[in-house]
Amino acid sequence: MTNTIFKADNITRDYKDKKKLFHAIKNISFELHAGEVISFVGPNGAGKTTLIKSISNYLVPTSGQVEVEGVDLIKYPRKARKKMGIVFGGDRGFYYGATARENLEFFARVVGVKERNIKSGVQEALKTVNLVDVAEKKVSAYSKGMLQRLHIARGLVNHPKILMLDEPTAGLDIESVISIRQLVKRIASEKRGIILTSHNMSDIESLADRIFLIGGGMIHFEGSIQEVKKFAGVENNASLADAYLAVADQLKRRQV
Ligand SMILES: Nc1ncnc2c1ncn2[C@@H]1O[C@H](COP(=O)(O)OP(=O)(O)OP(=O)(O)O)[C@@H](O)[C@H]1O
Numbered sequence: 245m246t247n248t249i250f251k252a253d254n255i256t257r258d259y260k261d262k263k264k265l266f267h268a269i270k271n272i273s274f275e276l277h278a279g280e281v282i283s284f285v286g287p288n289g290a291g292k293t294t295l296i297k298s299i300s301n302y303l304v305p306t307s308g309q310v311e312v313e314g315v316d317l318i319k320y321p322r323k324a325r326k327k328m329g330i331v332f333g334g335d336r337g338f339y340y341g342a343t344a345r346e347n348l349e350f351f352a353r354v355v356g357v358k359e360r361n362i363k364s365g366v367q368e369a370l371k372t373v374n375l376v377d378v379a380e381k382k383v384s385a386y387s388k389g390m391l392q393r394l395h396i397a398r399g400l401v402n403h404p405k406i407l408m409l410d411e412p413t414a415g416l417d418i419e420s421v422i423s424i425r426q427l428v429k430r431i432a433s434e435k436r437g438i439i440l441t442s443h444n445m446s447d448i449e450s451l452a453d454r455i456f457l458i459g460g461g462m463i464h465f466e467g468s469i470q471e472v473k474k475f476a477g478v479e480n481n482a483s484l485a486d487a488y489l490a491v492a493d494q495l496k497r498r499q500v
Pocket residue numbers: 259260261268286287288289290291292293294295
């Protein structure tokens with residue numbers, strides 16, 4: 245795979261703890277290719293959230309560079325952010341008294357979609373997530389699964405090449421989990437790149453092409469699911485959760 249659409253180069257982000265600076269993440273570099281799903285896996289406090297925020301302009305990294313389809317995120321945040329869709333999910337983020345379509349049209353304007361492209365962009369996003377038939381319903385009538393699909397549609401209204409998905413199946417029943425996983429696969433197959441964070445190892449196992457094991461603010465290993473299993477020293481037919489458990493202690497040791 246050579247079509248790089250996103251690049252993080254030596255990202256470090258410091259925080260202050262009892263007046264002392266420490267690296268929450270240190271020198272993290274990776275690339276994302278079109279059509280690929282990547283995922284960061286690590287224990288609580290490993291630095292996943294800090295990393296995701298630092299590469300999506302929610303936090304300015306202490307040092308390092310981020311390129312979104314060739315655009316420098318730190319120098320040109322507005323231009324770079326237009327190329328990304330960021331999906332946090334959960335119960336918040338919509339006007340419950342308005343319809344799904346009205347919500348998406350509003351958020352399309354917020355992210356700077358041109359007026360003439362709003363109707364078609366929203367319709368396309370609704371189609372992708374399979375909500376066209378219920379687009380005129382108020383969001384208050386949506387189930388959790390529908391709401392999660394609407395969150396994903398919101399992330400798609402500006403036609404981004406890169407989608408960041410944070411815990412996309414949290415709190416959903418198994419049927420909705422499966423439908424979200426199918427949706428994520430379909431979106432990636434449209435030559436987009438997806439950065440997935442999840443504590444759900446089966447989500448990651450079913451979706452990620454490449455996994456980054458992160459601990460103490462650093463990447464310890466990068467590879468396919470099979471390669472992670474090999475690295476962890478578990479059998480090929482073991483689950484990703486088994487592989488993770490085999491390396492969890494190693495990842496918990498702070499190294500920065
Ligand atoms: N605003 C902050 N100020 C100071 N320290 C912080 C801040 N946010 C995070 N940290 C610290 O930075 C480190 C990385 O935290 P981060 O939230 O990025 O980890 P995480 O991998 O996302 O954890 P989790 O899986 O629990 O969400 C932790 O030691 C955390 O306590």
